[in-house]
Amino acid sequence: MKMSTETSAAQRHNLSGATMGTRWSAVLYAPAGLDLSVISSELQQTVDQVDQQMSTWKPDSDLMQLNAANCGQWLSVPDELLWVLSSALRISAESEGAFEIGVGALVSACGFGPDAPLNTWPDKQPSAHEVLEVDSDNGRVRKHAHITLDLNGIAKGFAVDQMARCLARHGITSYLVSIDGEMRVSGVKADGSEWSVALEKPLKGQREVLGSLALSNTAIATSGDYRHWREQNGQVFSHTMNPHTGAPLLSDLASVSVLCTSCMYADAWATALMVLGVEHGAQLANTKGLSAIFVVRDGDEWREVTVGL
DSSP: OEEEEEOSTTOEEEEEEEETTEEEEEEEEOOTTOOHHHHHHHHHHHHHHHHHHHOSSOTTSHHHHHHHSOTTOOEEOOHHHHHHHHHHHHHHHHTTTOSOSOOHHHHHHTTOSSSOOOSSOOOOOOOHHHHEEEEGGGTEEEESSOOOOOOTTTHHHHHHHHHHHHHHHTTOOEEEEEETTEEEEESOOTTSOOEEEEEEOOOTTOOOEEEEEEESSEEEEEEESSSSEEEETTEEEESOEETTTTEEOOOSEEEEEEEESOHHHHHHHHHHHHHHOHHHHHHHHHHHTOEEEEEEEETTEEEEEEEOO
């Protein structure tokens, strides 16, 4: 974990640390005398807690214990995991099944998990909403059939929301917190300007800016095919799985960015709209009142389709 302070009248602070195979960061404006070490430690504990509950890379995580549990067995789970599971099932229903957490076996087979990739895809598993029962009143969950759950399409967004809640508890109202492409901003910078967030060109192995957004009091998450991808049997595919086909997603749609108040929802909906494609996805985003940016590959160029912006 590293920490640096840019001393000025605005008291801008930059904090960061390791989590989920990447890094978290927080840029915040706060009064002089703030104990940065306490805040940095709490932010690290916050993301570590999410990782310990929802990681597919930690055999002892709460999620992996649920995956290993016997069918029909009630398992008590932490409140945070319970909320994320409930939210995932709700977004799955609202997105016509495009967002699906029951794709863990396929994710693993494709080599995006801790296990070595397979040469063939596994048999299509049932949808999580068909076999997963969440008892929110008693804080427990059970499966009615074998399923391997994967929360990588929603957990980072939730962790970003948790970071925001952590800062709010300290009375901090001006910040940008992020994990990878999931971000949430609050307030404005010391000079009164909004936070500037860059949108990347969907280039594999390169990082170039496609454009930028000025944001305040919102969250943004991006799902794309250019950051995490593999080549197998001559076919290039991304880490996004298509639950409708039971195979990795193949599409001309390069990325989708969603803006809303919750980074968890933005994270999950970005994945859902990526699966649905630009035409159907844009229609559903409009129906749901979502703000979204679709970036479509058109030869060597890109075409943007925006909804609600």
